[in-house]
Structure formats: C-alpha cells, structure tokens
Amino acid sequence: MKKSIKKVAVLGSGIMGSRIACHFANIGVEVLLLDMVPKELNDQEKKKGLTLENEQVRNRIVDKALQDALSAKPSPIYDKELANRIATGNFDDDLPKIKDADWIIEVIIENLEIKQGLFEKVEKYRKPGTLISSNTSGIPIHLMADNRSEDFQQCFAGTHFFNPPRYLRLLEIIPSPQTNPEIIDFMMDYGDRFLGKETVLCKDTPAFIANRIGVYAIMSAIHIIEKMGMGVSEVDKLTGTVIGRAKSGTFRTLDVVGLDTTVHVATNLYQVLEHDESRERFKLPKSVSVLKENEWYGDKSGKGFYHMIRHEDGKKELKEIDFNTYSYKPAEKPKIKALEASKGIDNLKERIKFLVNFEDKAGEFYRATFYDLFRYCSFRIPEIADELYRIDQAVCAGFGWEYGPFENWDILGVKETVQQMEKSGEKPASWVYEMLEKGVSSFYKVVNGSKNYYDIASKTYKVVPGLEDFILLDTLKSANKKLWGNEGASIYDIGDEVIGLEFHTKMNSLGQEVVEGINKAIGMAEKSYKGLVIGNEGANFSAGANLAMLYMFAGDQDFDEIDMMIAQFQQTMMRARFSSIPVVVAPHNMALGGGCELSLHADAVQAHAELYMGLVEVGVGLIPAGGGTKEMTLRFSKNLVSGDVELNRLQDTFMNIATAKVSTSAEEARNLGYLEQKDSISLNRKRQLADAREKVLMLHDAGYSRPLEREDIRVLGKSSLALFEAGITGMLYGSYISDHDAKIARKLAWVMSGGDLSEATEVSEKYLLELEREAFLSLTGEKKTLERIHSILFKGKPLRN
Template sequence: MALKIEKVAVLGTGVMGGQIAAHLSNAGIPSYAFDMTQEIAEKGIAATTNLSPNPYYNPKSVELITPCNYTDHLDKIAEVDWVIEVIAERLDWKHDLYQKIIPKLKPSAIFTSNTSGLQVSDLVQGMPDEIQRRFFITHFFNPPRYMKLVELVPGVQSDPAIMKSMAGFLEDILGKGVVYAKDTPNFVANRIGVYGMMLTLRLAQEKRLNVTEVDGLTGTLIGHPKSATFRTADVVGLDTLAFVSNTAFEKCLNDEERDLFKVPPYLLKMIQNKWLGQKTKQGFYQKVDKKTIFALNLETMAYEPQPKRKFDAVRVAKSEMMLPGKLKALVSIDDVAGNFLWQLTSGILRYAANRIPEAADDIVNIDNAMRWGFGWELGPFETWDALGVKATVKRMKSEGQKIPTWVQEMLGAGID
C-alpha cells in the first residue's frame, strides 16, 4: 500500500529546511515549518522566495507553508504524517529538539533527519524503541528541487517496510532518486565525491597544475558538471568541504585512504582568511570586475590570471564524439594532463570499489549516488566498464596499485 503523506513538519527554516518545505509545496503537500522563534521561521520561509535557482514551480506554492515556532505551535506536530529535522549539525541540539518532538508524534508518523554527517546510531541515543522503528535518515542534496538524490540511511531498528514506503513516496511524489546507504560517515555520495575532490587537490599540487587548468580537465571534458572541482568547492563553501573531509578523517579510522582526507595547510589558511568561496566573494576564484575573474595561485596564495596550457590528451579526446572514447583517450596519453586524469580516475575507481559493502551494498547504489548527487554523467563503475576493467586493472597492477579483492575475484571468474 502506498504511503500517504498529507502534511509534513519541517524542523528548521534555514536554506535547506526552507527549500525542502518549498519542494513539498511543489507536490501540493502543506507543511509546518518550525524554528526557534516566529520571526526566524517567517524570515526563513520568506527568504526561499528570493533564492536562485528558484525552489518553487509556482510562486504561490509558498502559501502551503505555515511558519511555526516551538513555543506556541508544538501541538501541531500531532497533525503531521512525516517530521523531517533539518537543523545545524550539532548532536546535542538535535537530541534536545527530539525530546520536545517525540511526545507529540502521532503513532503512525515517520520521523527522519536530513543530516549529512551524523550517524543514525548517534541520533537515536535515548530514543524509545517504538520511535527508532520509524526513524531513519533522509538526506536530500542541495538544491532539493533540482538535485535528484536522496540517501536513505537506516538505523539498527528502522523498519524496512516503512523505509520502502518512504522510498516510494520520495520517488513517485517528490520525483527523487533514492540510494540506500549504510550508516557510515558521509554515507555514499559525499564519501566518494569528497575523496575525489581531495585527491584532485593533492594531484594538482604534485603535477603543478593551476586552478584553471584543473577545472578545465575535471569538468564537462570527463562528463562532470562544468563547475568541475575548484569552482564546485567555491559554491559549496570551503569550510563545508573541510568539515566533510575532516569528518571522514576523524571517523573513518580504517579507511585505506584516510590520510588524504586531512585538510591541506593552504586550505586551512584560506578558511582562516575567510576565503570561503562564493559566500565571501573569494575562494579559489575571485571576481575582479564584471569581465575579469582571477584564480588563486596555490603556491603564492595570490590571485592572478591563470592561462590554460594546451595538452595533447585534451586535443586527442576532443576528436572523440562519445564520452567513453574521450575518457579512454584522456587516460592513455602520456602527458601531464593524461597522467593527472589517470591517477585521479584510477584512484576514484578503486576507492569506490572498496566502499562495497561498507557504505553501500552494490555498484548500482554507488553509481546512482554519484550521478544524482554530484552530476556525473557516468558513475564510477560505468566509467570502469567504459575504460575496460581487465585492461585498467592490468595497468593498475603494473603501477603497484592495490586492486580491491572482489574486483580481482570477478576477473578471476572470467567476468570482465
């Protein structure tokens, strides 16, 4: 039987909470949008009408959102079918809020968190068993109207039938793509995506590639968004990137690439200088005037024009019509660009393979996470197939790269 959600409570009216309420309204679902005070709640929802890109299909949909506060309107929680918590990533704040909300929940209500970095096992501490049965993580990607991915993360006691019903609602009513993730730090998309970004940062320094060159190599050329790496970091916020990376470093103690998640000194310096990206008007890029944008020199830490070099790998790749052909050409040419992209791609492929079954059960969930959450045209395993698993593994072995056990077993069984 399809899950029937007729009204929702969104806890938190910041940028993400407001946009989730907006997207619910796009589907014709009314919501109560809660915050600490009525003024904060009203301002938070009002702010959604000025966001770009627009979170609403129809501007009048905002009328389906009712701003509320925890002091005067807590009893309204009893009216809703789903409560989604979208407050700051402070476990103590979440626990305090849960204590207020749980007594008001109706017996059939589903309770979820939109956390991107905390684990279910921590969130449910002190939570009654009956509530834990209908509690799990629903991690929307930003902006929720436009990003397809929602990661569903169960706790030990989460009811699989309830989660399956929620997945159907997210897909059929909200138009989302659902990925089933494990209760591990950063889940699937951010774990692999931020690994790729941190590996890019390290390789850029090793290969002495500038910011502009790296973004030219890691964007649409390889089937990734045009914002590529450094521009994406600026949009996300360098403080956010560092937080997610540090979460993996601090919590993934057995990760074979743990040291890569340690935030590099120059990025720490940028954060200290408040060069956080788009929100502070300078990060890896700085807009000088309407027509001029400078990029950060990673060695001198000064903003300057950074002309792109021409690489043989790029020239050859551009002669290919389809992405698989482009990728094969790019990683096969022995120049600085080709070597950079081979080391980046082979690193991501091996890292993604090692996340099974730790972060996800199968390659489909991982590929979907990266396509829907990071905008990759091909997921890691689709990329591996395009390059040729047998040939690339042979090259990896010749270079001393460690091949994930299950990939070796697959090839040993004659599957390539």
C-alpha cells in the same frame, strides 16, 4: 504499506530546511516550517516598538529564511504561488501543530545533543505512526533515536537530501537497526515517484555513500593537483562536462557549494575513519588549509579558488588563486593538447577512454585520479554498500556525474585498467581479482533488455533493482531494440506496441536528419504501432533548429532553399499534430525554438519538472516559423473566455515571444501557455519516457482519432497591429530595443494580427503558417540577422545589434 503524505513538518529553516520545504510545496504537499524564537530584538523591531512577544518577532528567523530561499537564484520553487502551501511558525508556540503532519523532517544544527533534545519535545506531540527523519549528513542515525519510544524508533530514519533539493537528484535513505523495513520501502518509493529523486539505500556509516566517495575524490584530486603543479582553471577545464561531470568543474563547484562545507565533512571523516586504508587523503591539502585559514570559502565570502573583481567602471575581472604564492592572478585560459585532440569525439564514453589514455599531462592527471578513485571504491564494499551499483547511483545523483566510478571503470576496460593501476601502485581490492579470474570482465552488462550488475557476494550477475519501471535508451541499444536510425536520430521499440524517437545531434538541434527521423517514426507508428514517444536522454531535449545550414543558405542568398527548408519543417510539425496515431513529446531541461515548437504540436506533452522552454528565435534575428507563432496565436484564440480583454491577452502572448521568455520550470511553462492542462509533468527524469509511453497508451485506448485542422483562429488585424506598433515605438524611443529588434517585433506582430485586416477575422492554420514563413524568409535577408546567427554559431553568445 499504504500511506499518503498530505502534510509535512520541517524542523529547521536554514538553507537546507527552507529548500526542502519548498520542494515538498513543489509537489503539492502542505508544509509547516518551524524554527527558533529570536532571543533579542533587532534594530528595526526596536524602532517599531515591538517586543519579543509579537508574532512577527517570534517568527522572524523562519520568515526571513523562507523569503531568502524564495528570492534565491536558482529558485528552489517551481512557481512563487506554490509558496502559499508553506506555513511558518516557531518551536515554542507551534510545535504542537506537528500532530497533523504525516512526515516530520528535522534539519537543525549538526549537534547530537541538540537533535536529541528536539526529538524529546517532538515525541510529546507526534501522533503514532508518523514518519520522522533527520537530514543529517554525518551523525550516526542509530544514536539520534536513543531513549525514544518503540514507535518513534520504528518510524525513524535518515533522509539525506543533497543541496539544492530541487535540482540535485540524490536522496539517501539510512535506516537504523530499529527502523521498520516497511517504512524504508515506503520512503524509497515515495522519494522516487513523488519527490523525483534517485533514492539510494545506505548503511549507517560515516558520510553515508555519496559524501564518503565524493569528498574522497575531491580531496584526493587536490593532493594530486598540488603534486603535479596544476592550476585552478586548468583543472576545471579537465574536470567538467568533457568527462561527464558538472559544468563548473572541481574548484568552481567548491566555491559555489562553500569550501567550509567540504572542509567540515573531510575533517570529520579523518577523525572517525581510523581503519580506512586511505585515511590520509582526507587530511586537508595545503591549498585548502590556506583558504580555510583566510576564510576564503568561495561565493559566500567573496573569495575562494576564484575571485571576481568588480571595477568602478562596472567591468568584471575574474581571478584565480595562484597555488605558488596564494595571491590572486588573472584567470587563465589554458590550451590543453588532450582536449584539443578530443574535440571531434562526441560520444562521451569514447571521449573518456581517449582522454584517460592520452599521453600528456592531462592524461597523467586523469589516470592518477581515476585509478585512485577506482581503488578506493573497490575497498568500500561491503563497508558502505553491499552492491557496487549503489555507489554509482549515489555519486552520479549527488554530484551530477554522468557515470559513476564502476561505470567509468567498465568504459576503460576492467582488466586493462587493473594492469595499469598496478603499475601506478593503485592495487584494487581482492574481489576484483576474483571476478576477473572467473572470466567476468565487466561490472555491468545488459541481459534480456535489463541492466545487470556483478554481485560480489554471490559471484553472479543480478538485475539492478528499481529500473523495471524505467525506459533506458542505453539498455534498449544493447538489447537490439533499435529499429531505424541515421546520424541524428534513432527509432526504438520501447514496448507495449509503442515506438520511441531519440535525437542525438549536437545539443539535440533539429536539422534535416532529425526532421527525417520524425517523419519516418510517424510513418512507422501509423503502419504498425499504437503511437509514438519523442524524447531522449541527452543533457537537453533540444536547443532548437540547426542554424548552420540556414546561415549557409542565407549567406548565399539562396532564399528558395530556405523557403523549402522552412516549409518542410512546418509540414513536419503539422504531421506530428495531424497523424493518425497519438504523438507524445517528452521535453526536459532546454526545449528551445524548434524543440518548443515540436512540443506545441504534440497530441500531449509529458514534461520533466525541470523544463526551460521557450520560443527564442528573436535572439538570432528571426521569428518562430516552425508553427510556433501560429500555434501561440491559436492558443490565444481558443483559450479566450467571456470577459477577457482580447488585446491584453494577445499582448501577453506576443511579449512572451518578442522577449524570448523561457520558463524556469514545467509549472511556469504551463503559466506561459507552452504547456496545456492536458499535458503532464514527471518529477523523476528517469521515469519520464515510461510516463510518456503510458500517455500514448491512454490516448490510444480512449479511441484516439486524428484532430481536424483549425479554420477558426481569431486574429484582430489593424486593432492589434496598432497596439503593437505603439508599444514597439515606445520601446524604440526609450532605447530599450534596437532598430533591428523593432523590425523583428513588427514582423511578429504582423503574423499574430493576421496581417493588415480591417477587423477581427477567423483564419486557418495554413493562412498563419504562410504569414510565418514569409516573415521568416524576409528576415533571413537582413544583414543584422546574419550577424546574430554568426555570433551564436561562432562565438557561442547572443548579439544585440
């Protein structure tokens, strides 16, 4: 089906509607956001003498909802200017405007009668062929389009975004029996390629896939937690990133999302799932019932499983609910034997296996929750999905899990786990036994470089569809595509005569082993390949340089070693810039310090839309010295246009570094100068490496040639030094910065000004790199810099001294 989406109408501006509107604006679509007309004036409107006929009154609900969304943190929009793509209106006056929309998305109250009433009005104005969908999370899709025209029914489906739509990857697509299959194919593809979503095709069953499984996992876990007498902080420590789930853990997540939302879904599921063998698990546990009765729903009500108390002196005190008394007590900092024993296990799969099999209370909790979830999921096929991979995809994308239930089951070993499940009374569905009897020992396997899943109907392995356009490093490892590696980096053949370099250090920090990997990869590419992609599938692209070695050398005052280390890092960045092949860097999430500098020196960047990029070295008492200060000064120089006030433009660049400004999106990174117009953005994280490979091939096929080092970087000397000194002195006298902050800022100003030059001068990259290195080296000899590095390394938090 050939279709383009240029304009979307979003009907309903509540928390979901306004944020869906923002995400469509993020990707360049024009949006019409509509909601109800107020029934009465508020006090402010009465004071102004307005009436119910005034436009600002009639659009009050929708306008306030949009403004609330735009001021929310985290922001639902990449850049505030993108909100200009959203027009607002109301159902009474502006519904006829939906005739211009290519897609109409309903996001109003979860009431079938009200939805059907709105759809009756929509049909009067909607042009034939326009896509129409509902963001319902619980009402059967087939009921909503009853009594509508044939064209309406054929173009209608459920499109269940997860909140917040910008950040959560899941988009469930739910057809009705009348939906045209081509419409579904289009929505699946559009959600993937343009909205950046993990699109999962669902059956029209209660709560679809993600909420059915995810809410079951939560309710089941809380029943187990109450039985085992576990505490709030204890559980959150066990159910966070340590097992590849959301950092917030179980109870903190419920507080953030709102317990009322989970209660609503669980209660509805209990009512409608009369034939679910585990229906009783959806009954509200005592703790949830008590919080519900007290309306302690979490952050939205001020109290939940946690309660943050703000004392009169400004200090905060975090408390947690005591499940024995249902009063609040100081939040605990539990020491858990299993977690202490697993600290040295960086590989997530190995850590999960270790923890589930650990013989203590934590291991008992993991076994109880994992085994119960495995059993439940096995019985949901084919009820909610015919293929097991859909369950894993939906749960991972919707709830932020690294591995879904069947993937975790594989990690633990299917056969061994079934034996343990039987001992616990958690016997899985018969098809699992049939699979094992056939000699099939895993739900997934890699065949000829492709990820395959066990298909229950045919009793054979089939390729997981939709992954053919992705580059998945885990799959490449299994397919023996690794060409080289050390402890911190690996090089893979990623196809089409392009190689890829992956970091896999802690937080993907850039240490000696990664520097070696970069140089090795460039050398290999120059000899035998068309180009190089530098990217990874870690939680973050890179948190910056490895400070541990620097701290050791600085503590020993071994400045020659530090000088050599920085010189090597600079040379590596310059090699990435001036190699004979195209180098494309693919940063995502955090790309800080050295991770940002590597991106700055690439021939091109293929960024993920969620990019938190910045030069943050001042936070540890240093300045960027891997070419970062040089490169931002170079970009200031080359981007000057007629009419620019040079000092103002340079000051903007200086302040971004001096204040450790970090982008909140790839779009903002472009505005801050960390990305350039030649750089591209991938909406779908899973497509990013493949997009980066395409960029390498495009540069190669266009006749790539090695760039020349710049000798014409304009620096302003004394004039900019004087400007910076005035600003630094003012900030210091106003107690906005410390003496050490001022010292760092002066070093940065010196480099960006080109030193104490009498007038504006053109200098080379090498000249600025030398200034950079000298300034960095002098700061490593400062006691207060060592104190800042120590605080980051050993306390995990920045120090202002």
